[in-house]
Amino acid sequence: MRKNVLTSYFEGIFNQTDGESYRDIFRYFAPEFITALVFYSALYLLDARFVAVLKSTSRYAVLGLSNNFLHFVIKSAEAMAVSITVLCGKYNGAGLYQKVGRAFVDAFWVIALVGIVFSAFLYFGAYYIYYFLGVTPKMIYLGIPFLRTRAVGILFLFMYLAFVSFLRSLKNTKTPMYIFVLGAFVFIFFDYALIFGKFGFPQLGLLGSAWATTIQYFFMCILAFCYIFWGTERRKYAIQLFSSLDWDCIKRILTLSWPMILDKASIAMAYIWLGKMIAPMGKYALASYTVIKDMERFAFLPAVAFAQIITFLVSNDFGRENWRGISSNIKKIVFLTSIMVFALLFIFSLFPEFFIGMFDQKDTFTSFSSKIFPVLSLFVFFDLLQLILAGALRGAGDVRIVMWTRLIVCFGFFAPLSYLFSLIPMNNIWVKFILIYVMFYVGNALMSIVYIKRFRSGEWARQSD
Numbered sequence: 001m002r003k004n005v006l007t008s009y010f011e012g013i014f015n016q017t018d019g020e021s022y023r024d025i026f027r028y029f030a031p032e033f034i035t036a037l038v039f040y041s042a043l044y045l046l047d048a049r050f051v052a053v054l055k056s057t058s059r060y061a062v063l064g065l066s067n068n069f070l071h072f073v074i075k076s077a078e079a080m081a082v083s084i085t086v087l088c089g090k091y092n093g094a095g096l097y098q099k100v101g102r103a104f105v106d107a108f109w110v111i112a113l114v115g116i117v118f119s120a121f122l123y124f125g126a127y128y129i130y131y132f133l134g135v136t137p138k139m140i141y142l143g144i145p146f147l148r149t150r151a152v153g154i155l156f157l158f159m160y161l162a163f164v165s166f167l168r169s170l171k172n173t174k175t176p177m178y179i180f181v182l183g184a185f186v187f188i189f190f191d192y193a194l195i196f197g198k199f200g201f202p203q204l205g206l207l208g209s210a211w212a213t214t215i216q217y218f219f220m221c222i223l224a225f226c227y228i229f230w231g232t233e234r235r236k237y238a239i240q241l242f243s244s245l246d247w248d249c250i251k252r253i254l255t256l257s258w259p260m261i262l263d264k265a266s267i268a269m270a271y272i273w274l275g276k277m278i279a280p281m282g283k284y285a286l287a288s289y290t291v292i293k294d295m296e297r298f299a300f301l302p303a304v305a306f307a308q309i310i311t312f313l314v315s316n317d318f319g320r321e322n323w324r325g326i327s328s329n330i331k332k333i334v335f336l337t338s339i340m341v342f343a344l345l346f347i348f349s350l351f352p353e354f355f356i357g358m359f360d361q362k363d364t365f366t367s368f369s370s371k372i373f374p375v376l377s378l379f380v381f382f383d384l385l386q387l388i389l390a391g392a393l394r395g396a397g398d399v400r401i402v403m404w405t406r407l408i409v410c411f412g413f414f415a416p417l418s419y420l421f422s423l424i425p426m427n428n429i430w431v432k433f434i435l436i437y438v439m440f441y442v443g444n445a446l447m448s449i450v451y452i453k454r455f456r457s458g459e460w461a462r463q464s465d
Contacts (some may be wrong), residue, residue: 064290115158314395
C-alpha cells in the first residue's frame with residue numbers, strides 16, 4: 001500500500017540509509033548559501049541602502065522595478081546554465097569525463113550567443129520596458145540610462161554562469177563561492193565610490209549602481225575563466241573552448257534548455273507583472289513592493305542555495321539510477337529549507353519597522369509595508385516547496401513538466417486573477433495590495449501539488465530521457 005504524503009515525508013527526513021547524510025548536505029550548503037547571499041541578496045540590499053540614502057523615493061522605486069526585469073534576464077541565464085549542470089553532472093556521475101568537457105564547450109557558446117541577444121534587447125528596448133511597466137515619465141527618465149548600462153554587463157553574466165554551472169556539475173561549490181566573494185568586494189567598492197563620488201570617482205547616483213554591477217560581472221567572468229582553463233579541470237575533461245562544435249550536442253542542449261528558460265522566466269515575469277499591477281497605486285506602493293520583495297528574497301536565500309544543491313545531487317544520482325537516494329534527498333532538503341526560511345521570516349516579522357526603515361529615509365512607506373510583510377510571510381512556504389521540487393525535476397532532466405506547470409499557472413491563473421483584483425475599486429489599498437500579492441503564492445501552491453503528484457507517479461524517472 002502506498003504511504004500518504006506526510007508519512008512518506010517524515011520517514012524520508014529521518015532516513016539515514018538512503019541519500020546524502022545531513023552532514024554532507026550542510027557541506028554542500030555552506031558555500032552555496034554564501035554564494036546566494038552575495039549574488040542574490042546582500043549586494044542588492046546594500047545597493048538599495050546606498051540608493052535610499054539619496055533620499056529619492058522615485059530612484060528607489062526605479063531600482064526595484066529595474067531589478068525585477070533584470071531578475072527575469074538572470075533567471076533566463078540560469079536556466080541556460082542549468083543545462084550544463086544536468087548534462088555534465090550525468091556524464092560526470094557515469095565517469096564519462098571527455099563527454100563532460102564536450103558538453104560544456106557546446107553549451108558555453110550557445111549561452112554566450114543568447115547573452116548577446118539579451119544585452120541588445122535591454123539596451124535598445126529600455127524605454128519600451130519602462131513604458132510597459134506603466135511608471136511616470138520621471139521614472140522612465142531615471143531608468144533608461146540605468147538599464148542601458150546594466151545591459152553592457154549582461155553578456156559577462158551569461159558567460160560567468162556557464163562557468164559556475166560547469167563547476168557545480170562536478171560538485172565543486174567552493175570555487176564559485178570564493179569568486180562570488182571577491183566579486184562582492186569589487187562591487188561594494190565601486191558601488192559606494194560611484195554612487196557618492198568617493199576616492200576621486202565621479203558622483204553618478206543611481207547610474208553608479210549600474211556601472212558597479214557591470215564591473216563586478218566582468219571581474220567574476222575573468223576569474224572563473226582563469227580557474228577552469230589554468231587548472232586541472234581543463235586537462236581532466238579535455239576542454240577545448242575553440243574546438244569545432246557538436247551540433248547534435250547543441251540540439252540536445254537547446255532541447256533541454258528552452259523548457260527551463262520558459263519555466264524560470266515565467267516566475268520572474270510574475271514579479272514583473274506584480275510590479276505592473278501595483279504601479280497604479282503610486283510610487284509609495286511601488287517602494288513598498290520593492291522592500292517587501294527584497295526582505296522576502298533575503299529570507300528565501302536558504303531555499304535558493306538548496307535548490308542548486310538538489311539539482312546537482314539528483315543529476316548525479318540519476319546517472320547511477322539511485323532512485324531511493326533521490327527521494328530521500330528531496331525530503332531532507334525540504335525539511336532543512338523550511339526551518340531556515342521561516343526562522344528568518346519570523347525575525348523580520350517581529351521588527352518590520354526597523355528593517356524597512358533602513359530603506360525609507362523619508363519615512364513615507366514604512367508604516368504601510370510593516371502591516372503587509374508579516375501577512376505575506378505566512379504564504380512563503382508554498383514558494384520554497386515548489387522551488388525545491390522544480391530543482392529536483394530539472395536535475396532528473398524532467399524539465400517539460402516544470403515548464404508547462406509554471407506557464408499554465410502563471411499565465412492561466414496568477415496573471416488573470418491578479419489583474420481582476422487590480423480592477424476592483426477598494427478604498428483600503430492595504431487589502432488590495434495583499435490580495436494581488438497572495439495570488440502569486442496560491443499559484444505556487446498549485447505548482448507544488450503538480451510536482452508532488454509527478455514524483456509519486458514515477459513518471460519523472462521513466463520519461464526524463
